[in-house]
Amino acid sequence: MDPERALSPPLTQGVYYRRGLRAAVALPAVILAATFIGIGSVCADYGMPLAWAVLATVLIWAGPAHLILVGGLGSGASWLAIALTVGLSSVRLLPMVVSLLPYLRLQNRHPVVAVVCAHLVAISIWVESLRLLPQIDGEGRVPFFLGLGTGLLASATTATVVGYGLAGIIPHAFAAGLLFLTPIFFLLSLFATARVLSDQLAIGFGFFGLLLGALAGDGLELLYAGLGGGTLAYGLARLKRARDAA
Structure with a gap:
């Protein structure tokens, strides 16, 4: 000190x-x-x-x-x-x-x-x-x-x-x-x-979710981008950690 x-x-x-x-x-x-x-x-x-x-x-x-x-x-x-x-x-x-x-x-x-x-x-x-x-x-x-x-x-x-x-x-x-x-x-x-993989993936999937939602035209863009993209990003990041630990 x-x-x-x-x-x-x-x-x-x-x-x-x-x-x-x-x-x-x-x-x-x-x-x-x-x-x-x-x-x-x-x-x-x-x-x-x-x-x-x-x-x-x-x-x-x-x-x-x-x-x-x-x-x-x-x-x-x-x-x-x-x-x-x-x-x-x-x-x-x-x-x-x-x-x-x-x-x-x-x-x-x-x-x-x-x-x-x-x-x-x-x-x-x-x-x-x-x-x-x-x-x-x-x-x-x-x-x-x-x-x-x-x-x-x-x-x-x-x-x-x-x-x-x-x-x-x-x-x-x-x-x-x-x-x-x-x-x-x-x-x-x-x-x-965004320094961890899950954050980086969530941003990327969020963009694609917004695009898919806009093409679908059902008004659920934020649901696809937020819930869908975030869940997918978390799952992939967790899967990668499990493989690295194996």
Whole structure:
């Protein structure tokens, strides 16, 4: 161990939290803000009050589910149907939450802290957490994660207000294009962080699944790409590990 580090006082939880806030002021926050400018504009176009648009950003904290809510309300769908659809769309975040648990080590934390950490998980913070948390000391990972999540959520909330105010000023096509920035960032991040065979195969099979689904024309493209491609990638990777171990 470095003697200077051994003699230095331990960092407080507040210091780790501020480090997380500083880490949030980076490219993911910019991408996220651009996406939520588009979402804020869509909310205004559908006539959703600004307070509800901001509350939806804070509570739902997921662009696709936010758009499902706005579109459902705009089309006159029932509240129950909208709630079920938003909930089902957010199930995709569960594996992200589970994958972050070994890094956060929430065993000795208050249950409220665990709930807040789970709520803050989204695509952007998941990608950044997998990249940054291994570099943080174990006792500082939870406050660092909370700072990172708070910074990104603040960026998205502010951008929702800005987009709401810009509705009618920015072209509809441009606002719609902003919504694709976060998925594009997520895809590029997957390419950059895919180091194991199963991840690499899942990306490849996902592309082919989307193509097959588009040709089939039955509207199940995401099912083919996600469930089908992911399961096939996992099975092949596991089979290769078994052969290597034999």
